[in-house]
Structure formats: C-alpha cells, structure tokens
Amino acid sequence: MDPAEVEFLAEKEMVKIIPNFSLDKIYLIGGDLGPFNPGLPVEVPVWLALNLKQRQKCRIVPPEWMDTDKLEEIREQERKLDTFTPIPSLYYMELTKLLLNHSADNIPKADEIRTLVKDIWDTRVAKLRLSADSFISQQEAHAQLDNLTLMEINTTRSFLLDSLNYMYKLRSNLQPGRSQDY
Amino acid sequence: MSFIPVIKSEFPASLLQSSESHDHSDADLIQSLVFQAWLNEKFSPELMENKSELVECVMEQLTHMEENLQRVRKGDVKASVHRMEIDRIRFVLSSYLRSRLQKIERFFPHVLEKEKSRADGDPSFLSPEEFAFAKEFLANTEVYLRNVALKHMPPNLQSIDMLKAVPEPCLDSFVFLRVKERQENILVEPETDEQREYVVDLDKGSQHLMRYRTIAPLVASGAVQLI
Numbered sequence: 001m002d003p004a005e006v007e008f009l010a011e012k013e014m015v016k017i018i019p020n021f022s023l024d025k026i027y028l029i030g031g032d033l034g035p036f037n038p039g040l041p042v043e044v045p046v047w048l049a050l051n052l053k054q055r056q057k058c059r060i061v062p063p064e065w066m067d068t069d070k071l072e073e074i075r076e077q078e079r080k081l082d083t084f085t086p087i088p089s090l091y092y093m094e095l096t097k098l099l100l101n102h103s104a105d106n107i108p109k110a111d112e113i114r115t116l117v118k119d120i121w122d123t124r125v126a127k128l129r130l131s132a133d134s135f136i137s138q139q140e141a142h143a144q145l146d147n148l149t150l151m152e153i154n155t156t157r158s159f160l161l162d163s164l165n166y167m168y169k170l171r172s173n174l175q176p177g178r179s180q181d182y
Numbered sequence: 183m184s185f186i187p188v189i190k191s192e193f194p195a196s197l198l199q200s201s202e203s204h205d206h207s208d209a210d211l212i213q214s215l216v217f218q219a220w221l222n223e224k225f226s227p228e229l230m231e232n233k234s235e236l237v238e239c240v241m242e243q244l245t246h247m248e249e250n251l252q253r254v255r256k257g258d259v260k261a262s263v264h265r266m267e268i269d270r271i272r273f274v275l276s277s278y279l280r281s282r283l284q285k286i287e288r289f290f291p292h293v294l295e296k297e298k299s300r301a302d303g304d305p306s307f308l309s310p311e312e313f314a315f316a317k318e319f320l321a322n323t324e325v326y327l328r329n330v331a332l333k334h335m336p337p338n339l340q341s342i343d344m345l346k347a348v349p350e351p352c353l354d355s356f357v358f359l360r361v362k363e364r365q366e367n368i369l370v371e372p373e374t375d376e377q378r379e380y381v382v383d384l385d386k387g388s389q390h391l392m393r394y395r396t397i398a399p400l401v402a403s404g405a406v407q408l409i
Contacts, residue, residue, distance in 0.1 A: 001224065008273075009217070026260055028267050029243050030213040047270065048263060057259075135391075139373040142382060143391040145358075150409060153358055153389075160391075164356040171373070172354075 006151050010094035011047040016061040018042075019052065046098060053103050060103040065089055066096065068109050071116040078123045084147040093121055093151045121152075128152055132160050136167070216240055216271065220278040222401055225358070225408035227394055228351040229285045229293055230401070234309040240275055244268055286312060289351050290319050291344035320344065353395040360389045363405040369396055 012030075023036040033044055041061060044052075052058040065071070065088035077085045089095060096117045104110040128148070135143055145153070219233050247268055254261050286293055286308070294316050297308055308316060324344070332340045365384040370392060372379050384390065389409065400406045 008270075012217075021259070023259060026263055028264065029247065029271060030267065031210045033263075047266065051262075051266060139377075141373045141377070141392065142370040144382075145389045145391060146387075148389060153409065157358070161356050165352065165354075168354055168373070169352075 001154050001157065003151065003154060006154050007094045007098070009150065010091035010098070011045065011050075013046050013089070013091055013095065014043045015046050015049050015063060015095075015099075016041045016043055017049045017052065017058040018061060019058040021057050046095065050098060050102050053106075060099060060106045062099060062107045063089065063095065065092070066099070066107065066113060068112050068116065071113060071120065075116055075120050075123070078120055082127070084124060084127060084145070086147045087120070087149070090149050091151070092117065092149065124148075124152055125155060128156060132156050136160075136163060139167070212236070212239060212243070213271065216274055216278070218404075218407055220274050220281075222408050223278055223281045223285075226398075226401060227353060227355040227357075228398075229282060229289065229307060231305060232307050232309050232312070237275065237279070237309075240271065244271060244275075282312065283315070285351075286316050287319060289348065290316050290323070291348050292350050294320060295345060353393075353398065355394050356391060357394045357397075358389065358391050358409050359397060359401075359406045360409050361386055361406050365400060365405060368400075371396070 018039060018041050019036045020038050021036060022038055023034060025032055025034045030045075033048070034042060036042055049058065049060050053060055070088070074085065074087060096113065099107060100110050100114055107113065131143070215233075215236055219230075219236060223230050247264055251261055251264060251268075293308065297306060297313060297316075300306065306313075324342075327342060328340075332342065361384040364386045367381045368384055370380055370382055382390075384406070394401075397406055401408060
C-alpha cells in the first residue's frame with residue numbers, strides 16, 4: 001500500500017476547527033457536518049479542515065494528544081518498554097505531518113512536537129524491525145501486533161509478507177502438488 | 183440550496199445491519215462498507231465475493247450528487263465540499279474495481295471455474311460485466327497462444343490446460359488483520375515440522391499477522407478486517 005493511501009485513510013479522522021464563515025448544515029454522503037458559525041468550534045474530517053485552512057476560511061484546533069508534555073510522556077514510555085505502548089491516535093504520524101505542514105501557526109511549539117513525534121516513530125519502527133527479524137528467524141506462524149499503526153505496518157509490509165510467503169513456498173516445495181502462484 | 187443524499191428507503195435492506203432507522207448512520211455505514219471492501223480486496227490473495235449491491239448503491243449516490251451539483255452555480259462553498267467528497271469516494275471505488283480486475287486477469291481460469299461450479303442459489307463471485315470480461319480474456323489468451331506458438335507444435339502437443347498453466351492464488355500468504363468480532367479457537371498451523379499446531383483466541387480490536395487460509399471465512403463474514 002502506498003503511504004499516500006495510508007494518508008488518505010488518515011484524512012477521514014475528525015478534527016476540530018474554528019471557521020470564520022457561516023454556513024448551514026451540509027449533508028455529505030458520509031454524514032452531516034455543521035452548521036458553521038464564525039468563532040464556534042465544529043468537527044470536520046481532516047481532508048475538509050485542510051482545504052478550508054488553505055482557503056483561509058478556518059483555524060485548526062490541534063487534537064488533545066498533540067501537546068509537548070503528553071508526547072514526552074509517551075516517548076519515555078516507548079523507550080522504556082520493549083513492547084509497543086498504546087498511542088492516542090491510530091494515525092499520529094500522518095496527522096502530525098498534515099497538520100504541522102498546513103497549519104503550524106495554529107499549533108503551539110510546532111517544532112518541538114515535530115521532533116517528539118519523530119523520536120516516537122523512530123523508536124517504534126526500530127522495535128518493529130527487531131520483532132520482524134525474530135519472527136522470521138524463529139519461523140513463527142502467528143504474531144499479535146496491537147497498538148501498531150497502519151503507517152508503521154506499511155513500512156515493513158511488502159518486505160515482511162513477501163519473505164514469509166517465499167519461505168513458505170520453499171518449505172512446501174518438497175511436496176508434490178498443483179501449481180502455486182509465484 | 184442543500185444537497186441531500188439519496189434517502190434511506192432506497193438503500194437495499196441487506197446492506198443495513200443496524201436496526202436503527204436514522205439517515206446519517208446509514209449514510210456513514212455505506213461509506214465505511216466501501217472502505218472496508220476496498221481494503222479487504224486490496225490485501226487478500228484471492229478474489230473476494232462480489233459486492234455489486236454496494237457498488238451500485240454507491241454509484242447511485244454519486245450520480246445523484248453530481249446531478250445536484252450540475253444545477254448549482256460554480257463557486258459555491260457547499261458545492262466544492264460535495265465535489266471533494268465525491269472525488270474521494272470515486273477514488274476508493276475505482277481502486278476497488280481495479281484490484282478486482284487485476285486479480286481476475288491473474289487467475290482467470292480458476293475464477294471462471296469457481297463461477298461455473300457454484301450452486302444456483304449461492305451469491306456469485308463476479309458481476310455480470312466481470313464475468314463477460316473474464317470469458318473474453320480467456321478466449322483472447324487462447325487465440326493468442328494458438329496463433330503464436332501452439333499451431334507450430336507437433337499435433338499431439340497442441341492443446342493446453344489453462345487450469346494447470348495459470349498458477350492459483352496462494353491462500354497460504356500471510357496477511358495483517360484487525361479483529362472486529364471476538365473469535366475463539368482459531369487454529370494456527372505450524373511452519374516447521376518440529377512445531378505443533380496451536381489455537382489462539384482473537385480479541386476484539388486486536389491486530390494480528392497470520393496465514394490467510396485459516397481466517398478466510400472470517401474476512402468474508404466481516405468478523406475481521408484486513409489492514
């Protein structure tokens with residue numbers, strides 16, 4: 001899966017904005033939004049929030065977890081434990097990138113947040129590489145990966161799945177059978 | 183002017199799983215079903231069951247919304263929001279149909295064989311258009327192979343069994359999944375000869391990595407989601 005497609009999925013998440021225009025309710029295929037009143041917060045999907053922000057029609061309110069203290073706590077947790085800690089949002093990486101790229105002016109201490117999230121990401125991806133390595137070398141057949149986000153899974157997806165499939169084929173080639181997919 | 187999507191009564195009853203009759207939750211359900219179908223089709227090694235009802239319903243919504251948009255002057259804020267949403271849903275739908283076509287092209291003899299051997303009452307794996315496409319693809323491939331190679335072979339080697347020539351989908355591929363409904367006693371087969379098989383319980387909301395074969399029926403029933 002393309003990282004762009006993972007970002008596409010992340011854009012469905014809801015975020016609070018403060019519009020500077022007024023509009024009555026919009027009935028989208030995916031649900032209702034609004035009504036929009038200047039100065040009053042309203043929840044919209046991220047794809048809409050970004051578009052409105054680019055047209056300078058709103059201010060984006062950062063999600064609760066996008067705060068330096070909370071993120072520092074999470075980073076410490078992540079560095080201490082060997083397992084993956086639960087993180088506040090399944091799409092933390094994508095949301096951080098999107099919101100910081102388009103509305104850094106609305107988010108306090110944007111640079112610190114960027115560094116913190118990058119640290120958390122690096123630690124988690126390193127742990128993922130280690131566990132993928134041990135999964136393959138011990139030839140396990142099953143793994144539980146709660147608390148892993150889609151973007152992290154996506155970084156190893158093609159390599160891990162392809163290697164596991166090829167290993168399976170090499171092992172099962174000892175038995176005669178119908179032609180298998182190559 | 184407000185654009186209201188196709189109202190609830192036009193949704194096929196089989197797509198509504200909740201008994202609540204509320205416009206918004208149904209609309210949201212349709213959209214999440216499309217996304218789920220898209221992800222499942224993308225990550226599964228074999229062709230999933232055909233969801234033509236869902237596709238038709240979504241197409242109806244999209245054309246209805248497009249018609250509404252035609253009647254409104256350009257530059258309206260609402261119109262642009264609706265247009266963005268239409269583009270997003272259209273992307274998901276096209277990507278879904280494209281994954282299915284790719285799999286049909288890759289496994290065409292097996293797909294056609296499966297379709298031929300299903301009982302009359304069972305739901306079909308291919309939509310009528312996909313079925314026609316698969317048959318044409320088979321016919322064209324046979325003609326091509328005949329003209330390029332087979333007719334120059336000695337007479338007793340001029341036939342080819344497509345079912346043997348084209349590899350089958352590998353159901354033992356590994357997939358990532360997220361559990362939507364708790365499942366118990368899922369068998370995990372061993373990789374090596376020294377290991378023994380064991381069972382695992384799948385808790386709701388957990389994510390796993392395992393072979394597709396054992397959980398294939400769960401994907402079809404919607405109890406797990408491929409990610």
